[in-house]
Amino acid sequence: MFNIVEKDLRERIKEVAVEHFNSNGYHGTTIRNIARDVNCSLPMIYYYYNNKKELFDEIIKKEYFDLLKRQAALLRTNNIIDFYTKFVYDLNSLSNYDKKVYRLGIKVYLSFDGDEELMEIMDEWEKTILPRHYQILKPYLKNADNDLAIVRTLVHLLETLIESIVVKNRFLSEEEIREEISIVLHGCE
Amino acid sequence: MFNIVEKDLRERIKEVAVEHFNSNGYHGTTIRNIARDVNCSLPMIYYYYNNKKELFDEIIKKEYFDLLKRQAALLRTNNIIDFYTKFVYDLNSLSNYDKKVYRLGIKVYLSFDGDEELMEIMDEWEKTILPRHYQILKPYLKNADNDLAIVRTLVHLLETLIESIVVKNRFLSEEEIREEISIVLHGCE
């Protein structure tokens, strides 16, 4: 009746699971510990999720990819360097939950967790990355010979910056982000 | 007596352990499976290593950091772009064992495995990275205002390239490596 203050149990389970999978990996996470932190009984987790793997998969397939798409949708601006700087800088203020989902996704992306099925989904997504950034950068690129290399380098740099913020949980200032992106995109303004 | 063909059992255990920790993570790896693949009895692993964690720690503390130091020692040349290109390119031909040790180390570095003690060792090493590359790049840097940013960007790019080769197990051609490094180090020749 007055269950407004308390989130849906199913959702709370998922949130705690993100925390645990993040800190202890798939095999290091136990349903019992999740239940303890959620403050519910152990079988309740089986009431909402068929098994451990299904819980993990839902986090990656829904939460992580939703997050990626939300991030990708942000991408519009006039100045290309401002644009990418803001894109990375805003990751600093991602919610803790989103950061952990992101981190977990990167873990699967690097084959540090998850299984082959999830990896295939990751590969599919990865194929879209370079073309997408190429489209964004196209109007700003000048000489045709190393255009693709610039896009590749930028994507590589973005990867490390994202990793720093999301995985290593560091704060990167707008200035240092801008400096590095400017070095790769020098001449593109 | 004629044990020449067969490697030291202790060493073989470690090699198989690298394989398992790599594929399944710390918690996903079982002593029993290691023993099976080594073709020895289960308690033999406890004969050479006090417990599972000690086995894992030895791989990171000895094998991984030995590898990092071996790699860092390679760094001398005339042309700075050639130099870094070769540095990355040569990772392609690392032995499978070394690649797996490297991968495992990165996993710990990103806090995806291991514990806090190992993380501290990682942090110590990390502090040496920027100064070391700054020393190497110093003679080639020109204007003082964004010198440090160039070093940082290069180190970040190197990180992703290393991850591509070692973690994602991709082959990167010398040309694409050179292109990306040249973009970051444009003007430094």
Place this chain on the structure above:
DNA sequence: TGATAATCCTAACGAACGTTAAATAAGGAG
């Protein structure tokens, strides 16, 4: 050869795991 130390094995321990059966509680519909 025979003692001593280094290797190696079979067998088992207790604990923790993923998962499920079965019962109970709560809440609205008729």
Place this chain on the structure above:
DNA sequence: CTCCTTATTTAACGTTCGTTAGGATTATCA
């Protein structure tokens, strides 16, 4: 009030885990 669905619990199943006790085998060398 009864019935039925949904939500939740206690208790346990079988399995696998890390680890160890205790004995067997093999090498070393006086």
